[in-house]
Amino acid sequence: MKVAINALQxxxxxxxxxxxxxxxxxxxxxxxxxxxxxxxxLPALLFLGLFFFAPLIGLLLRGVLEPVPxxxxxxxxxxxxxxxxxxxxxxxVAGLVTLxxxxxxxxxxxxxTLVPRGWGRWLLNIVLLSMWTSLLAxxxxxxxxxQASGVINKALMAMGxxxxxxxxxxxxxxxVIGMSYIMIPFIVLPLQATMQAIDPMVLQAGAICGAxxxxxxxxxxxxLCRSGLFSGALMVFVMSLGYYVTPALxxxxxxxxxxxxxxxxVQSFLNWGLASxxxxxxxxxxxxxxxxxxxxxPESPVGNSNAR
Numbered sequence: 001m002k003v004a005i006n007a008l009q010x011x012x013x014x015x016x017x018x019x020x021x022x023x024x025x026x027x028x029x030x031x032x033x034x035x036x037x038x039x040x041x042l043p044a045l046l047f048l049g050l051f052f053f054a055p056l057i058g059l060l061l062r063g064v065l066e067p068v069p070x071x072x073x074x075x076x077x078x079x080x081x082x083x084x085x086x087x088x089x090x091x092x093v094a095g096l097v098t099l100x101x102x103x104x105x106x107x108x109x110x111x112x113t114l115v116p117r118g119w120g121r122w123l124l125n126i127v128l129l130s131m132w133t134s135l136l137a138x139x140x141x142x143x144x145x146x147q148a149s150g151v152i153n154k155a156l157m158a159m160g161x162x163x164x165x166x167x168x169x170x171x172x173x174x175x176v177i178g179m180s181y182i183m184i185p186f187i188v189l190p191l192q193a194t195m196q197a198i199d200p201m202v203l204q205a206g207a208i209c210g211a212x213x214x215x216x217x218x219x220x221x222x223x224l225c226r227s228g229l230f231s232g233a234l235m236v237f238v239m240s241l242g243y244y245v246t247p248a249l250x251x252x253x254x255x256x257x258x259x260x261x262x263x264x265x266v267q268s269f270l271n272w273g274l275a276s277x278x279x280x281x282x283x284x285x286x287x288x289x290x291x292x293x294x295x296x297x298p299e300s301p302v303g304n305s306n307a308r
Contacts, residue, residue: 056283059276059279059280060276060280062272062273062276063273063276063277063279063280064277065273066272066273066276067273072273073273073274073276073277074277074281076274076277077274077277077278077281083261086256086257086258086261087258089255089256089257090241090257090258091241093172093175093176093179093240093247093255093257094237094240094241095237096172096176096180097176097179097180097183097236097237097240098183098233098236098237098240100176100180101180101183101184101186101187101233101236102187102229102232102233102236104180104184104187105184105185105187105188105191105232106187106191106229108123108127108184108188109187109188109191109192109195110195111123112124112127112188112192113192113195113196124188124192127184127185127188127189128185130181130184130185131185131186135182135245135246136245138178138181138182139178139182139245139246139249139250140249142174142177142178142181142250143169143174143249143250146168146169146173146174146177146178146250147168147169148165148167149165152168153165153166153168169250170250170251170252171251171252171254171255172251172255174250174251175246175247175250175251175255175257177250178246178249178250179240179243179246179247182246183236183239183240186232186235186236186239187232187233187236188232189232190228190229190231190232190235191225191228191229191232192228193228194224194225194227194228194229195225195228198221198224198225202220202224203216203220203221206219206220230293231293234289234293237289238286238289238290241258241282241285241286242258242259242282242286243257243259244257244259244260244263247259247260248260248263258278258281258282259282261275261278262275262278262279262282265278
């Protein structure tokens with residue numbers, strides 16, 4: 001009987017040993033398979049290295065090597081009052097554009113979500129059409145509308161609201177108006193997708209529990225829109241930091257932003273070191289904001305909610 005039992009146990013033991021051996025071999029074989037698959041990425045990595053990382057590294061090196069090695073360009077960028085004013089203008093314009101884009105884009109996204117599906121599709125198509133129109137054409141359109149003899153000033157004077165034309169171009173007002181109009185679609189699209197995904201039964205449950213319309217909006221609906229609102233606002237802010245065409249056409253010398261400053265240093269003064277330092281600062285700010293975006297997003301791989 002013992003012999004029969006041993007005979008029955010021996011194959012299973014051998015099989016389990018073979019399985020353990022096969023399991024031990026799996027990690028190395030999976031690594032080899034991954035390495036074989038990663039070879040397909042070499043052309044893309046080579047392309048990125050030659051046309052993206054190499055110029056970026058050259059830009060960063062110029063900021064610390066020209067005209068003399070050191071951090072003099074960065075020190076000059078923060079110590080000079082005129083350059084500090086450029087940094088202040090950049091952040092103030094980006095903040096104002098983000099604020100007005102959210103204030104105008106939120107009700108528009110809400111309207112697209114609430115109206116019947118056919119009308120909502122038309123509204124969304126209008127938003128997309130404005131987004132696909134040439135940036136230069138849209139900026140020149142606002143230049144025509146906002147100038148002293150433009151349609152807006154003439155309409156305001158005809159209605160008796162103003163006695164003389166308002167100065168709305170070549171200043172901060174024109175830059176904020178033009179950039180807010182351009183940035184609204186980048187708020188509407190993520191917000192509308194977030195609002196569309198909200199279950200209406202959640203709002204009905206809040207109303208059944210006794211919440212007033214305002215309480216239902218601020219305590220139920222608005223927190224559910226937080227992810228789309230935050231991602232859209234951050235996208236608009238980061239894009240506004242690096243915008244060049246609209247501030248250059250609608251702004252003035254007193255409202256120069258960092259991209260205009262970089263172009264001026266390269267084209268007019270041939271000061272590549274200071275321009276490279278300003279560009280590196282803009283890249284660093286963008287990366288920091290993107291990191292905080294990933295950190296605050298609950299579904300992000302680096303978010304706090306995924307920490308174990």
